[in-house]
Amino acid sequence: MKRTYRNLATSKYIAAGLAVITVVAFGSWTALALAGSNSKNAMVESGSVEQNETMPNFYNGGVVQSEYEQGYFVGSPAPTNIPSGQGPTLLGVAPTVFPGQPTDVNPFFVLVPAWGCANAGGGIACGLVSALEPAYNESFALSGQETCLPASIQTCWDHPSTIGVPNSLLGGGTGFSTVPLPGHDHLIADLEHFQDVWWNIMVVLVFNESAWPSQSASHGITSVANLTAQPVVAGGFVTESLTQAELNGDVFGPVVTNTYLNFANLAGNST
Secondary structure, eight states: OOOOOOOSSOHHHHHHHHHTOOOOOOTTOOOOOOOSOOOOSOOOOOHHHHHHOEEEEEETTEEEEEEEOSOOEEOSOOOTTOTTOOOOOBBTOOOSSOSSOGGGOEEEEEEEEOOTTGGGTSTTTTOHHHHTHHHHHHHHSSSSSOOEETSOSOOOTTOOSEEEEEGGGGTSOSSEEEEEOOOEEEEOSOOGGGOOEEEEEEEEEEOOGGGSOOTTSSSEEEESSOSSSSOOOTTSOSEEEHHHHHHTTOEEEEEEEEEEEEEEEEEEEEO
């Protein structure tokens, strides 16, 4: 069943954020070829593989485990210059092709550490790439793979390995630059009756490190909506919703992508 959420990023924050982006270069963040499958058809897997393909999500101030059984799906037509027929994963591009009925797809919020500009005015004042340094330092320093909290460092199941970022966010120009998938957290707003369904990825940049969730969900952004009638404001919160984080100016987004993940939440595995 579809859930409707308001755009948590107001036009004021978007305009201000984009206005302060400076010209930056990716340096060693070289473009990588897309990897993985975007097939919407179920893949044949052994029982042991299915049991191991679990990932945690933050949900309503706690943690719930989910099981992945299919590859990701890119929800836009593939460019003619891609021989495989697979379209690239793109930030800021709404899907035009769906793995199922559009009304059956929920948002899947990906929280990305983006407080690299904290000493330069905050937000993305020193450039998007610099802002994302915490996400890359955390995710590639030890394992060479993305971090998918609230788990410990590990490879996220069935995720794309790269994402295309609009060059307009990098100081101007058209088209996209492809970068490695940064370290991130998973946040959902619905359990979907523990059924295996598709989820549309929405990216949220977290500018305030104090709003970053702890693995135990005891602190930070661990729910989509406020859990109490009078949510605690930034600076003194124990837990904070995505809604409240936007109101406090702690995040930028959600920003739509053209990509879907497929998983089922597991009953009896919540904390």
